Amino acid sequence: MTTPPTPAARVVLRVPEKADGEIARLDRAVIGAVYQFQREFRRDPWGNGLRLKPLKGDSRLWSARVNRDYRALLLKLGEADWMLVAVKPRSGGYENLDRYAYGINQVTGDIEYVDLDVVTDSVFRRAAASGVPIASGTTPQQPEDALFAAYSSAQLAELGVAEPLIPIILKLTTDDELLGLVEYAPSHTAEVLLRLRDGVPFDDVMEQVTAPVVPEEAVDTDDWHAAADRSRAIVITDDEALQQILEEGDFGHWKRFLHPTQRKLVTRAYSGPARVSGGPGTGKTIVALHRVKHLVDNLPPGRNRPILLTTFNRNLAADLRTRLVALGGPETSARVDIVNIDQLATKVVREADTGTVKRRINDKSALGEWRTFLVEADEDRWEAEFLHDEWNQVILGQAVHTRSEYFRARRAGRGRSLARADRAEIWALVERFTQRLDRLGVETHAQIAERAAMLETERKAKIDRRQQQLEAPGPANIHTESGSGAWLRYRYRHIVVDEAQDMSAAHWKLMRAMVPAAPNDLFLVGDTHQRIYDHQVTLGSLGVNIRGRSSRLTLSYRTTREILQWAQGVVDGVRYDDLDGGVDDIKGYRSVLHGELPIRRGLATQAQERDAVADQIEAWSDVRRADIAVCVPTNEMAAAVAQRLMERGIPATEITRDGPTGDEGVHIGTMYRFKGLEYRRMIVAGVSEGLVPRAAVDVWAGRDAARHARELLRARSLLFVAATRARDALAVFWHGEPSRFLRHDPACAP
Numbered sequence: 001m002t003t004p005p006t007p008a009a010r011v012v013l014r015v016p017e018k019a020d021g022e023i024a025r026l027d028r029a030v031i032g033a034v035y036q037f038q039r040e041f042r043r044d045p046w047g048n049g050l051r052l053k054p055l056k057g058d059s060r061l062w063s064a065r066v067n068r069d070y071r072a073l074l075l076k077l078g079e080a081d082w083m084l085v086a087v088k089p090r091s092g093g094y095e096n097l098d099r100y101a102y103g104i105n106q107v108t109g110d111i112e113y114v115d116l117d118v119v120t121d122s123v124f125r126r127a128a129a130s131g132v133p134i135a136s137g138t139t140p141q142q143p144e145d146a147l148f149a150a151y152s153s154a155q156l157a158e159l160g161v162a163e164p165l166i167p168i169i170l171k172l173t174t175d176d177e178l179l180g181l182v183e184y185a186p187s188h189t190a191e192v193l194l195r196l197r198d199g200v201p202f203d204d205v206m207e208q209v210t211a212p213v214v215p216e217e218a219v220d221t222d223d224w225h226a227a228a229d230r231s232r233a234i235v236i237t238d239d240e241a242l243q244q245i246l247e248e249g250d251f252g253h254w255k256r257f258l259h260p261t262q263r264k265l266v267t268r269a270y271s272g273p274a275r276v277s278g279g280p281g282t283g284k285t286i287v288a289l290h291r292v293k294h295l296v297d298n299l300p301p302g303r304n305r306p307i308l309l310t311t312f313n314r315n316l317a318a319d320l321r322t323r324l325v326a327l328g329g330p331e332t333s334a335r336v337d338i339v340n341i342d343q344l345a346t347k348v349v350r351e352a353d354t355g356t357v358k359r360r361i362n363d364k365s366a367l368g369e370w371r372t373f374l375v376e377a378d379e380d381r382w383e384a385e386f387l388h389d390e391w392n393q394v395i396l397g398q399a400v401h402t403r404s405e406y407f408r409a410r411r412a413g414r415g416r417s418l419a420r421a422d423r424a425e426i427w428a429l430v431e432r433f434t435q436r437l438d439r440l441g442v443e444t445h446a447q448i449a450e451r452a453a454m455l456e457t458e459r460k461a462k463i464d465r466r467q468q469q470l471e472a473p474g475p476a477n478i479h480t481e482s483g484s485g486a487w488l489r490y491r492y493r494h495i496v497v498d499e500a501q502d503m504s505a506a507h508w509k510l511m512r513a514m515v516p517a518a519p520n521d522l523f524l525v526g527d528t529h530q531r532i533y534d535h536q537v538t539l540g541s542l543g544v545n546i547r548g549r550s551s552r553l554t555l556s557y558r559t560t561r562e563i564l565q566w567a568q569g570v571v572d573g574v575r576y577d578d579l580d581g582g583v584d585d586i587k588g589y590r591s592v593l594h595g596e597l598p599i600r601r602g603l604a605t606q607a608q609e610r611d612a613v614a615d616q617i618e619a620w621s622d623v624r625r626a627d628i629a630v631c632v633p634t635n636e637m638a639a640a641v642a643q644r645l646m647e648r649g650i651p652a653t654e655i656t657r658d659g660p661t662g663d664e665g666v667h668i669g670t671m672y673r674f675k676g677l678e679y680r681r682m683i684v685a686g687v688s689e690g691l692v693p694r695a696a697v698d699v700w701a702g703r704d705a706a707r708h709a710r711e712l713l714r715a716r717s718l719l720f721v722a723a724t725r726a727r728d729a730l731a732v733f734w735h736g737e738p739s740r741f742l743r744h745d746p747a748c749a750p
Ligand SMILES: Nc1ncnc2c1ncn2[C@@H]1O[C@H](COP(=O)(O)OP(=O)(O)OP(=O)(O)O)[C@@H](O)[C@H]1O
Pocket: 253, 254, 257, 258, 259, 262, 278, 279, 280, 281, 282, 283, 284, 285, 286, 287, 527, 530, 556, 557, 558, 675, 676, 677, 678, 724
């Protein structure tokens, strides 16, 4: 049984997700020893130094020496195929071998390994006060107040709960005990139990949590090779990869392990545009990055860049570039154009109008220009804000190019209705206004997007015309119309879009025209609860038909249950669209991470609030300053908080349009700047009435109810985005009257 195989056999050592995570949390010196162990093991598991020997007498579970104090536990899957399931202190003792339970989960098909002693200890530690005796392995004797009294062993097993844990699970009586168990249970078991505990009915848990991870083929609980290939485990093939993994630790986890639900979305073949939605931190960006790598891996060899990866702003695009290189190396990123959407539009426009470089102005300046224009033109029937919005959202936003198109344009949700004569008048004013901008040599991003969409749509029409001519029967097709696109090609074969909820209709028209309608053409990820720009779209009407190819991620990898629940309270009961004319909700959105409840604190004055921010940062001295961020509603407040932190000796760095300006210190920025970012600890300050939402928003209440509702929704989403950037702790502060968006929480009452 212990005969070594021939030395020529290449040894495969698999490291499952759970062990990988546990190893990353060991001391650095031990991690180094594990690294050395893995190298030696792959070279020769039977070498004397490793002292590889079977435990338990059943030939499957083995132990080997890592260093003087640590041992590796391994599952033998075949002579040259091993799985490293745990690294434990030697003193842990191997007398009671019944504590190690392992097997192939009959529902998920995963190889699961559980140390029942560790789980029981953890339950007890958490439940020190409750004193309920918990014995493993015995016939369940359910206490009356058991948390899972409503479920039988068979039902839990049916949901894919690890069977060796079921007797313990049935005896849990408090949430602390449950959290103690969840910490060391297989991740699927943790997900199922927390969902049940949240009150989600059995059938829904089955549908939301279990069904997505059931393999397509039948599970054979004796086929260890098939199970190993199915399990979330990495196979280390060279020392360089191993070293990188150990150096990156937890930070590189997203590269190595995808949840089965994420993996399916990444590798699926879609017959057309596909959309992945999901709450904050559910790994949408991670899925987008893996999807890009998957698409690159399936490209024919070449030097071109047939894939576009785009997002909303510049610093997120820079971040995507860094992460794609980290995931796939330079060979992957060499085949991908990574630009933010405005940069993409600018490139298209510049290519067409060489020489006419205009100065870019932001929305605030454009609104100022509208005001000046209306005064100079002596026009007082329409307000500057209304015209600016109509121009931005309806005309430019939907890439409306002509007066007649404007007469037909959709204005759903835009408040007051406009008669044909009104539209004619507005169109004339817009024409005069844009001529004025031309004369001033300035333009807005929305103008560029609209022009880019138009140029690309024309380009696409030429390409398609040319294609039709080529395909038309008969000899006439040699004499194709000149300039009809003979030399033109679609710019991309695949487009992947992050932060899709903030793209305007013009952006979608632009992208739609850049890629031929074909399988796997567009892949978009986003969350409408996080929409912070006022772009409402219906993808179907823009040629991006995602019907039947729409999926949702519901497990948050970032935020704790406590933070998530609080943040959900901010958007609960509010209607969000799904980018396609339907309704999106955050039902089923969950986390298995656990932490403290958010800190909520009201102060009398802004000065006191600034000090409270500084106090909080000082109280969080156990983490690096750069892992803490302060998010506030206005630039003025950002400056005032930064000033106060400086006076208190706390270095701070402002987050600008291009991301943080330095590496050192706490990051401070307005809510808009936090899109797509994450921090270990977050302070969201200034959540006061008058600031969140801005007082000016209520001006619309009497004048334009639809606009008022939109502005409120946007302000609410901003707060939701800010709160969900936090990984392990969140503090919410306000001064004076608390924001109306905090009303869901009695702890925030004035
Ligand atoms: N399968 C995974 N394994 C480990 N970590 C993951 C996994 N998926 C996502 N994460 C981690 O979860 C965090 C959130 O992921 P990501 O930024 O992709 O979420 P998101 O849905 O795009 O978030 P948001 O919408 O809030 O911007 C990141 O730290 C990421 O590394």
